[in-house]
Amino acid sequence: MLRDDQGTATIWVAGAVAALAAVLAALLAFGAAIVSRHQAGAAADLAALAAAGHAERGAEAACGQARLVTEEMAVRLTACRLEQWDALVEVTAEGPAGFGPAMARARAGPVQRRTVSGDRTDHGG
Numbered sequence: 001m002l003r004d005d006q007g008t009a010t011i012w013v014a015g016a017v018a019a020l021a022a023v024l025a026a027l028l029a030f031g032a033a034i035v036s037r038h039q040a041g042a043a044a045d046l047a048a049l050a051a052a053g054h055a056e057r058g059a060e061a062a063c064g065q066a067r068l069v070t071e072e073m074a075v076r077l078t079a080c081r082l083e084q085w086d087a088l089v090e091v092t093a094e095g096p097a098g099f100g101p102a103m104a105r106a107r108a109g110p111v112q113r114r115t116v117s118g119d120r121t122d123h124g125g
Contacts, residue, residue: 032096040093040104043073048108051087085109
């Protein structure tokens with residue numbers, strides 16, 4: 001048995017464990033970024049629906065409802081406006097360090113159905 005080789009296995013194992021820990025940390029951060037993106041998307045969808053549901057009361061009331069939804073979902077409403085009966089919102093959710101915030105946009109409004117001829121007819125309120 002050579003004395004020069006004693007302890008090298010420990011060094012190799014420590015290096016392998018450190019490499020695996022780094023990969024795991026990167027995967028967890030990436031997963032957290034994906035969760036933030038999905039959270040922002042869901043909040044934007046719900047905020048747009050809430051705003052569209054109150055569009056007849058005006059932009060201030062509609063965007064107020066959107067703000068309530070985003071506050072409950074722990075994201076920030078960065079833009080809200082009405083274009084005719086459509087509500088357009090933009091939200092941001094905090095992401096993990098190194099990835100920045102996640103941003104999502106959504107639009108909601110009355111349903112439009114296609115007639116047999118292909119012309120659009122508005123059947124929403």
